[in-house]
Amino acid sequence: MSDNSPTLFTRIINREIPAEILYEDDQCIVINDIAPQAPVHMLVIPRKPIPRLVDATEQDRAILGHLLLVAGDVARTAGVDEAFRLVVNNGADAGQTVFHLHLHVLASKDGTQHFSEAKL
Numbered sequence: 784m785s786d787n788s789p790t791l792f793t794r795i796i797n798r799e800i801p802a803e804i805l806y807e808d809d810q811c812i813v814i815n816d817i818a819p820q821a822p823v824h825m826l827v828i829p830r831k832p833i834p835r836l837v838d839a840t841e842q843d844r845a846i847l848g849h850l851l852l853v854a855g856d857v858a859r860t861a862g863v864d865e866a867f868r869l870v871v872n873n874g875a876d877a878g879q880t881v882f883h884l885h886l887h888v889l890a891s892k893d894g895t896q897h898f899s900e901a902k903l
């Protein structure tokens with residue numbers, strides 16, 4: 784993890800790789816997951832490339848709070864604010880594949896039905 788090259792998500796933020804961008808502000812971006820594990824599967828990604836949740840520091844307190852607020856906002860916009868799930872995979876053994884912190888927002892289309900646990 785000493786690799787200084789931009790992460791996949793930084794390249795998406797920089798528009799070097801296309802993605803379905805649902806929301807962005809000065810601190811984060813929200814995109815649709817390319818391989819959705821639920822009918823609604825969004826990723827809330829800080830612009831700052833914190834590799835894993837455990838790499839966040841006291842300096843990141845505000846951004847971490849912001850990510851949670853944005854997750855709620857985009858769930859509301861998607862119409863699933865009554866029923867959604869947040870997942871953060873921390874570390875390869877927990878299933879993390881992109882080492883740039885992100886929140887998975889998972890829901891069924893209408894925000895009411897249960898959905899598969901899938902790999903998450």
Ligand code: 5GP
Pocket residue numbers: 791800802803814815816817818819871872878879880881882
């Ligand atoms: P992780 O496994 O690290 O918790 O989650 C990484 C997520 O990023 C996966 O759900 C995967 O489908 C998604 N992903 C990987 N590459 C891309 C991509 O190029 N575009 C988008 N939109 N999502 C991606």
